[in-house]
Amino acid sequence: MSRGTAKTVLITGASSGLGAEMARQFAALGHDLALCARRLDRLEELRAEILAAHPDRRVEIRALDVTDDDQVFEVFRGFASDFGSIDRVVINAGLGKGAPLGTGGYAANRETAMTNFVAALAQSEAAMEIFRAQDAGHFVMISSMSAMRGLPRTMTTYAATKAGVAHLAEGLRNELHGTPIKVTVLYPGYIASEMNEKVAQSTPMMASTEKGVRAMVDAIEKEKDSACVPALPWAPLSLVMKHAPLPVFKKLM
Structure with missing residues (x-):
């Protein structure tokens, strides 16, 4: 990867999976990093790895449980103070737990809803507080191909x-169109990570973490409004997911 215009990039959920690989690839492009996640030890390992490969990068880390609203604002404001400004925020932290509704799995479903939507709302508030004060920034929401249709x-x-956070970001884009604050929504398909390691054995469409994240980082660097990543097969599949008759869609699922 070649060095582009250097930015300060804040990534949540950065201790593993897509977040950690985004950090590696953004560092390779010349960006400084503000990394946060629950597991501080994993962040320390990642920082050491990145600085060994790119000694001229700046990497700040903070522990963050995104479901702790007060901590979200504290950490985001702390990073803004560390660097003086934040150019890009990638809202990436998420959870994949779930159970069919009505089968006794409410606790798992609630935890996923609180982590993936309510916590994303807190992160969005904290990010936009920084960007409005700066009158500049790049807001990036990591949604999912699962947002295309109820599953x-x-x-x-x-x-x-994931549909909810996509609409949250799209609402911001609608509001901020024509301003110096840009909004990107990414819809990743199957990209190998800790969250979906059980799926990895059952689908031929799984992209490696490095390849999948390369597509994500490319779309982010281009500040695309939205993108299905990797584009193949997910961009054409998005149309199938949205518009296929239900009997056909059920067979695909």
């Missing part, structure tokens, strides 16, 4: 949260 069984709540 059955264990995916029902997860898909609903």
Whole structure:
């Protein structure tokens, strides 16, 4: 990857999976990093890895449980104070738990809803507080291909949260169109990560973490309004997911 215009990039859920790989790839592009997640030890390991490969990068880390509203604002404001400004916020932290509705799995569904939507709202508030004060910034929401249409069984709540955060970001884009604050929504398909390691054995469409995240980072760097990533097969599949008759869609799922 070649060095572009250097930015300060804040990534939540950065201790593993897509968040950690985004951090590696953004560092390779010349960006400084503000990384947060629950597991501080994993962040320390990631920071050491990135600085060993890119000694001229700046990497700040903070522990963050995104379901703690007060901590979200404290951490985001702390990073803004550390760097003086934040150029880009990637709202990436998420959870994949779930159970079919009405089967006794409410606790898991509620945890996913609180982490994926309510906590994302808190992160959005904290990010936009910084960007409005700066009158500049790039707001990036990591949604999912599951946001394209309501999904059955264990995916029902997860898909609903991902549709919710996509609409949250799209509402911001509507409001901020024509301003120096840009909004990107990404819809990743199957990209190998800790969250979906059980799926990895059952689908031929799984992209490696490095390849999948490369598509994500490319779309972010281009400040696209929205993108299905990787584009193949997910961009054409998005149309199928949205518009296929239900009997056909059920067979795909």
